[in-house]
Amino acid sequence: MELQELIDRAEITDAITRYTLSVDEGDFDRLDTVFTPDAHIDYTESGGVVDTFPVVKAWLAEALPGFSKHRLHTVGQIDFAFASGDEADVTAYFHNPMRISDGKGGERVVEVGGLYRHHFVRTADGWRSDRLHEQVVWTRGF
Template sequence: MLSLQEISDRLEIQDLFARYSFAIDERDWDALDRIFTPDAQIDYSETGGAKGTFPQIKAWLPVALERFPTFQHMVATTRLDIAGDEARSRTILFNPMTHRSADGADQVFFIGLWYRDRLVRTAEGWRIAERYEEMGWTHNVPDMAPVPEVA
């Protein structure tokens, strides 16, 4: 049986993942400050993105996502292992996106992947200390220019 602490931790972590999705989908980059630790390491490279520190990725995201007028990040089905003030998780992400080409044409495509995270409990609540985006599958992905480099 789960303890009240573990129930609370699990709910807080699920809320953290939801807040990440809303921050990205609403392009609220400053909201990410309450999701990641300041020294977090983020690796989106397996799915065609960038790899770097949280400050680098936070600055990179608005530029990298500019060519996508719409997207939705739906997280679900988390496997979560909590050990005191640290946790490891693997979470499914379903991500429909619209790509806008240079000529203005829009193309909808889909990505299925997993987030593999290391989480830590801080004085402000649970935060993501490491995030790795693991590719699952794609459908209807358009030809696109490479993503910009991390500054």
């Protein structure tokens, strides 16, 4: 493996980490450092929307406060397939537990596990995802 590929892998992994932190912390403007302005994002398998990044970013800011502000999802194995020096298909395992109201004054935990399927491109600002499909493999507690 060449040094540049190792650097690219690290930068893409950093972008995926910024994604999870942005979503978990509700810092949706930070997602601008993860996605291209015209990125296509598909959350339909988890009950969300499919649209361009600006529309999905606004939807996240509306939808996620319905869950507890204490969100903490993790990313596991990451697979990289570089199509060229400037493009990569990247798949990352994820586990996303969240707390929601139980309707009785308390909370319950719901979970989603699956694969984030990104297409990353190298831009002047670094690696950015221009496509994300959240593939749900399992859920619990809904």
